[in-house]
Amino acid sequence: MDNLTHNIRVLQKAFPNRFLCPMVKANAYGHGDVKLALHLEKLGIQQLGVCLIEEGLLLRKSGVNVEILVFRGFDEVGAKAIIDNNMTAVVSTWEQIEALEKVANKKVSVHVKFDTGMNRLGFRVEEAQKVFDRLNGHAKIEVKALCTHLYIGENAQEMDQTSAHQLQKLNKISEVFKSMNVFCHALNSSGILNLMEMEKKGSQDKSHPLYMQNWGLRPGLMIYGYSSLGHPDVAGLKPVMNLKSVVNNFRQVKAGETVSYGAKWTAQRDSVIAVISIGYGDGYHRLLSNKSSVLFDGKSVPVVGTVCMDYLMVDVTDVVQGRALETFKNTEVVLFGADQKGHVLSADELAHKAHTISYEMLTSVGERVPRVYVGKETP
Incomplete structure (x- = not known):
């Protein structure tokens, strides 16, 4: 707000x-x-x-x-x-x-x-x-x-x-x-x-x-909070929405195994896959399958496999390496916006990968996604 x-x-x-x-x-x-x-x-x-x-x-x-x-x-x-x-x-x-x-x-x-x-x-x-x-x-x-x-x-x-x-x-x-x-x-x-x-x-x-x-x-x-001119705006606009989810569970995937519908992604190494509780039913475009990334523990990690109606999967192998997965339970994941450490993933960047515009990324966020309002509601 x-x-x-x-x-x-x-x-x-x-x-x-x-x-x-x-x-x-x-x-x-x-x-x-x-x-x-x-x-x-x-x-x-x-x-x-x-x-x-x-x-x-x-x-x-x-x-x-x-x-x-x-x-x-x-x-x-x-x-x-x-x-x-x-x-x-x-x-x-x-x-x-x-x-x-x-x-x-x-x-x-x-x-x-x-x-x-x-x-x-x-x-x-x-x-x-x-x-x-x-x-x-x-x-x-x-x-x-x-x-x-x-x-x-x-x-x-x-x-x-x-x-x-x-x-x-x-x-x-x-x-x-x-x-x-x-x-x-x-x-x-x-x-x-x-x-x-x-x-x-x-x-x-x-x-x-x-x-x-x-x-x-x-x-x-x-x-x-977004400029429609395709370059940084003169107004100092600030994005209003952060789209976030959490880790549902982790999957240990062996080299050669596939992830999600259609087997569109194959692990090239033993990998740790985080299942995230959001999908195209919530407005995260299926077009982003194997193309986009999310912010996980302050790091950019790739979306792997086909985006499902209710879930998407990301490869967090490099981030969790050598650490107990229990420490990442309920880790916040940012689909676009800013995370708690100040890292930013713009809706413009996501839109570019989906061959669309930020308008569509914002308006696609579905009704079943709860809106949580923060900041001063009384100016």
């Missing part, structure tokens, strides 16, 4: 007067949405973003009072749930406007999403005037903000790249809605970190699209 607080304070200090909507969808990127949402509320966060209506309902039932933006689509039933639970719809289609019109019994505020190049959700750029005409002076719907989604946010510093073009388009759309006094939010973690890098360099180029407006911020990955 201390690291989460640190990451949020970095943002609040860098951008004190901007719309700031941390994303807590997908169980807060695997960290536990209720606990983190309540903590973020204590930190002064006034908006939170979710994907599903059900995610927002869970937060409301758990005592979260701040504004909740729902980014995925909805029908009439969903529209009523959003309104009845005082959440804010991010409107992306004409059908969603119609759903709100049919069920709203009071004036509701919405954010309107435009597709500036992602080709996933949102009204098309050329529909801006039509959307404005439909919602201007509407009896039931009030537009509070416009938004879009950067699809290559990593290039946001470049003047003639996709992010710059997207921001230019949204800026132009905002001129159509100027009489509504709306604001715009567009910067994801990549966009935010690029802006912070420009600020650190002392950029004076106020013609740059990142400076066209005080773009609102929707940080996701970065509040959980």
Whole structure:
């Protein structure tokens, strides 16, 4: 919780007067949405973003009072749930406007999403005037903000790249809605970190699209402590999650014997194999079989054999050599994060070996893995 607080304070200090909507969808990127949402509320966060209506309902039932933006689509039933639970719809289609019109019994505020190049959700750029005409002076719907989604946010510093073009388009759309006094939010973690890098360099180029407006911020990955830019970030972010397990038992394996399903690993020597109580059923990817490592007693040891649903095996021969195995009973094993001795195994490193991204490593951590919260819960 201390690291989460640190990451949020970095943002609040860098951008004190901007719309700031941390994303807590997908169980807060695997960290536990209720606990983190309540903590973020204590930190002064006034908006939170979710994907599903059900995610927002869970937060409301758990005592979260701040504004909740729902980014995925909805029908009439969903529209009523959003309104009845005082959440804010991010409107992306004409059908969603119609759903709100049919069920709203009071004036509701919405954010309107435009597709500036992602080709996933949102009204098309050329529909801006039509959307404005439909919602201007509407009896039931009030537009509070416009938004879009950067699809290559990593290039946001470049003047003639996709992010710059997207921001230019949204800026132009905002001129159509100027009489509504709306604001715009567009910067994801990549966009935010690029802006912070420009600020650190002392950029004076106020013609740059990142400076066209005080773009609102929707940080996701970065509040959980990881940079999405592929290099060390300027924010000094601190990872929030450590994924840990313990040794279930040890197996003495003779040279030539195999380990786990499919006999994909064969001992080249007499070996000591530690069976660890975690597997792909908990979110540790089977793709990491015979590719990754874990931290065991402060040392990096290889995962051997096929990762099972409930277990994985690691070769600890070199670490335990000459020592009684009883002394390693219930030894803590770090799948990613930091161990008690300060050694670090990054989720980025694990993701690289699984040919994926840290987002997936974090969000894959399953529901049956208990979340244990440490640090100050009251800022």
